[in-house]
Amino acid sequence: MPKYLCLQRSLPGGAGEKPSPNQMHEMYARFGAWQAKFKKNLVDPGGKLGHGRLVTAEPAVDGPFVELKELLGGYMIVSAGSLEEAIEVARACPGLVRSGSGVEVIEIHAP
Amino acid sequence: MSTPQLVEHFFRHEYGRLVARLSGRVGVQHIEAVEDAVQSALMTALESWTVAVLPDNPSAWLFRVAHNNLVGELRQGTRHRRILEQNAREDVATPEISVEPFHAGEVQDDLLRMLFVCCDEAIPVESQLVLALKTLCGFDVREIALRLFTSEANVYKRLGRARSRLRALPPRTDALTGEQYSSRLPAVHTILYLLFAEGYLSSHAETAIRRELCNEAIRLAAILAEHPVGRTPETSALFALMHLHAARLTARQNGSGGLLLLEEQDRDLWDRQEIQIGLEWLAKSARGDVFSRYHAEAGIAAEHCLAPSFEETRWDKVVEYYSLLEQIAPSAIHRLNRAVAVAEWKGPAAGLDVLEGFEPPTWLAASYIWPAVLADLHRRCGNAHTASRYRTVACDAAPTPAVKELLQRRLQISHPG
Numbered sequence: 001m002p003k004y005l006c007l008q009r010s011l012p013g014g015a016g017e018k019p020s021p022n023q024m025h026e027m028y029a030r031f032g033a034w035q036a037k038f039k040k041n042l043v044d045p046g047g048k049l050g051h052g053r054l055v056t057a058e059p060a061v062d063g064p065f066v067e068l069k070e071l072l073g074g075y076m077i078v079s080a081g082s083l084e085e086a087i088e089v090a091r092a093c094p095g096l097v098r099s100g101s102g103v104e105v106i107e108i109h110a111p
Numbered sequence: 112m113s114t115p116q117l118v119e120h121f122f123r124h125e126y127g128r129l130v131a132r133l134s135g136r137v138g139v140q141h142i143e144a145v146e147d148a149v150q151s152a153l154m155t156a157l158e159s160w161t162v163a164v165l166p167d168n169p170s171a172w173l174f175r176v177a178h179n180n181l182v183g184e185l186r187q188g189t190r191h192r193r194i195l196e197q198n199a200r201e202d203v204a205t206p207e208i209s210v211e212p213f214h215a216g217e218v219q220d221d222l223l224r225m226l227f228v229c230c231d232e233a234i235p236v237e238s239q240l241v242l243a244l245k246t247l248c249g250f251d252v253r254e255i256a257l258r259l260f261t262s263e264a265n266v267y268k269r270l271g272r273a274r275s276r277l278r279a280l281p282p283r284t285d286a287l288t289g290e291q292y293s294s295r296l297p298a299v300h301t302i303l304y305l306l307f308a309e310g311y312l313s314s315h316a317e318t319a320i321r322r323e324l325c326n327e328a329i330r331l332a333a334i335l336a337e338h339p340v341g342r343t344p345e346t347s348a349l350f351a352l353m354h355l356h357a358a359r360l361t362a363r364q365n366g367s368g369g370l371l372l373l374e375e376q377d378r379d380l381w382d383r384q385e386i387q388i389g390l391e392w393l394a395k396s397a398r399g400d401v402f403s404r405y406h407a408e409a410g411i412a413a414e415h416c417l418a419p420s421f422e423e424t425r426w427d428k429v430v431e432y433y434s435l436l437e438q439i440a441p442s443a444i445h446r447l448n449r450a451v452a453v454a455e456w457k458g459p460a461a462g463l464d465v466l467e468g469f470e471p472p473t474w475l476a477a478s479y480i481w482p483a484v485l486a487d488l489h490r491r492c493g494n495a496h497t498a499s500r501y502r503t504v505a506c507d508a509a510p511t512p513a514v515k516e517l518l519q520r521r522l523q524i525s526h527p528g
Contacts, residue, residue, distance in 0.1 A: 025120065031161040
């Protein structure tokens with residue numbers, strides 16, 4: 001089955017409203033339900049992206065570069081029959097698609 | 112892999128514990144930095160725990176993350192530099208953070224201290240309530256506005272007032288003295304009482320939301336009742352009162368969310384265990400020579416809980432408690448309640464006599480309660496015309512459809528023939 005890279009990215013226009021502790025609790029519970037429902041699709045639950053560095057062939061490339069983690073919140077890899085199915089899995093993920101953040105679903109071409 | 116269950120209200124209660132603990136360490140002047148650090152720690156937890164395994168001790172994990180966030184934040188802020196230099200070695204930048212589970216006693220101490228911090232005399236009471244809901248209960252501004260039937264702007268305003276007071280406290284003087292603990296105790300009682308009443312009396316349609324506020328009040332009152340600084344007869348009476356009301360909360364609504372009158376309630380739905388706990392605390396409250404408003408109110412609630420039926424209620428006792436309540440805490444609403452109890456005891460005409468010549472204050476006259484009681488008493492006395500007039504006023508003033516429906520049902524005038 002094809003695999004898809006899901007990248008959570010912040011959208012222009014700010015971070016959106018912060019969830020309250022109550023809402024976080026709810027998201028945690030819904031996340032559990034979501035994981036159980038799409039268990040077979042979740043190849044790699046991924047995680048949040050941290051610090052990194054750009055490695056180039058040239059010895060010194062002048063910056064500034066936008067650090068990828070400024071744009072991307074986290075990633076995960078799902079397997080699905082089609083892009084539409086992968087989108088459905090991502091869309092159902094609690095907290096991934098909310099105001100101020102969206103998810104980009106990209107097909108991974110395997111040889 | 113699926114996410115393991117967390118205890119109910121885990122995030123919200125951790126929020127309260129962490130804010131109480133960390134503000135105890137760095138001083139409540141930094142309450143905003145503390146709240147931000149805790150909020151971010153909870154977000155980090157949500158993001159990490161959903162993809163990795165839950166740590167062995169989630170509370171200690173959260174504490175470490177929130178603590179690090181806070182240290183980072185305070186280090187950055189130049190405004191805080193001086194404070195850091197003064198206290199860094201002993202408190203703020205402690206490199207070794209214990210990952211031991213919190214001792215139950217410590218958590219209680221922290222929460223209790225925070226509760227007394229909220230009840231600072233210099234903070235207006237409505238701001239105290241909002242501050243407690245925000246810091247101790249972990250509700251956000253939106254949720255507080257929803258629960259208190261007010262606007263978010265108003266909640267921000269009240270919160271701002273409380274925070275500016277806390278900010279203005281001289282550094283490191285926020286540790287409360289024993290004297291402050293005792294002088295603030297009545298204010299703490301008031302806040303807990305208000306918190307409970309917001310849930311119990313609220314006309315909010317959702318029982319879950321109302322019960323949640325009642326449970327928060329009970330959770331905090333339990334800490335107070337078991338702690339040396341709060342173990343007084345008044346606290347016991349207040350705690351008894353909460354249990355005796357909470358026991359009947361579910362029975363106040365019918366299946367479709369409509370409100371039920373006391374006499375319509377199915378008494379089998381009353382929570383016997385809650386009643387038992389309430390009665391035990393009521394017994395504990397009967398020591399010393401203090402008879403507070405909480406004693407009177409708990410006494411009334413106990414009479415209702417113990418009565419096998421509405422008709423068999425000891426109305427004479429209820430009337431007696433309302434009379435005492437009127438003396439301790441004079442309020443028109445207590446007089447009105449006494450009139451209702453007298454009407455059950457000696458008949459509707461006797462009830463009207465209690466209100467004879469009584470001018471209700473504007474807030475009461477404008478509420479649906481005053482005309483509703485008059486409509487009911489007049490209806491029962493056979494004064495159909497007067498009853499009908501008050502009934503219209505009452506129904507027009509009903510704050511919610513549920514209340515209106517109840518009034519229409521209760522105040523229906525049966526036309527003879």
